[in-house]
């Protein structure tokens with residue numbers, strides 16, 4: 141079968157370590173299931189692995205890909221919960237398991253025609269969702285769902301600022317917050333991406349621009365480039381929830397503002413299996429859907445990564461490991 145894997149890491153030339161090659165179909169160990177992958181999607185996490193961030197070199201080569209939708213061993217449609225972890229070790233929350241691993245970290249990932257995952261990670265795929273749509277949801281939408289509704293407790297009528305409208309997590313956060321009845325402001329460096337976010341119902345603001353009012357919640361995945369703007373836009377007592385730092389991890393802390401304005405800063409990572417199931421039900425109940433910027437066969441995955449490196453996408457890049465396979 142065809143796979144896309146990381147064979148080496150480079151901060152400056154990450155695609156030099158991305159190899160598309162043949163590999164044997166994996167054999168599931170006891171308690172694990174073989175999934176025929178129909179659709180996967182790119183995440184920044186794949187690029188971090190190729191850049192050598194957060195992924196030890198001794199874990200190479202490693203098939204990349206954190207998101208998968210396809211067929212389970214009994215032929216039923218499934219979408220894969222991407223965190224391999226124990227709820228027991230995480231005090232009931234698998235994202236708090238110190239030994240948790242996102243798919244592609246310690247186990248081969250979803251840029252492959254076949255994938256093995258623990259049986260508990262198979263989630264029935266509702267008929268309302270296509271494989272392509274489902275493959276955009278677990279990492280980006282699961283992360284956004286937990287940020288908004290578990291961590292920041294967003295409710296109808298809240299004012300939410302989402303930094304970096306074009307991102308996979310950011311576009312999910314915009315759509316989910318709108319679907320929950322929030323007023324959503326979205327920033328982007330790109331006027332085109334702002335225009336797209338406005339078609340979803342968000343109010344577009346150029347990156348770093350002034351908002352007409354303070355917000356209750358800021359959704360951060362950009363990091364250094366937007367952090368000080370995030371703190372300035374927050375009302376006293378408001379919450380910044382942060383799940384990523386694409387532009388850098390060490391902005392000035394602005395501690396005076398944090399304590400004087402009694403701001404709450406909450407980290408967030410991934411989602412639990414239950415949160416992913418709730419997110420899927422919300423997507424179906426509200427009719428919101430992920431934004432697919434590009435769909436590419438696995439053989440052209442380098443092109444998808446380049447679009448991501450150039451910041452040239454709105455939403456997600458979907459990958460088809462088997463271009464002949466069905467995608468409906």
Ligand SMILES: NC(=O)c1ccc[n+]([C@@H]2O[C@H](COP(=O)([O-])OP(=O)(O)OC[C@H]3O[C@@H](n4cnc5c(N)ncnc54)[C@H](OP(=O)(O)O)[C@@H]3O)[C@@H](O)[C@H]2O)c1
Nearest residue numbers: 184304305306307308309328329361365384385386409410
């Ligand atoms: N903790 C978790 O569980 C988790 C899960 C998923 C992702 N993440 C992290 O979250 C981040 C986003 O992931 P993603 O997959 O959504 O990535 P993505 O789709 O590539 O989005 C990247 C985002 O960064 C913004 N951006 C990049 N450089 C910027 C800069 N210099 N100034 C302003 N904005 C900038 C872009 O906004 P515009 O182009 O619109 O300006 C875009 O929103 C990554 O760091 C990723 O590792 C974490």
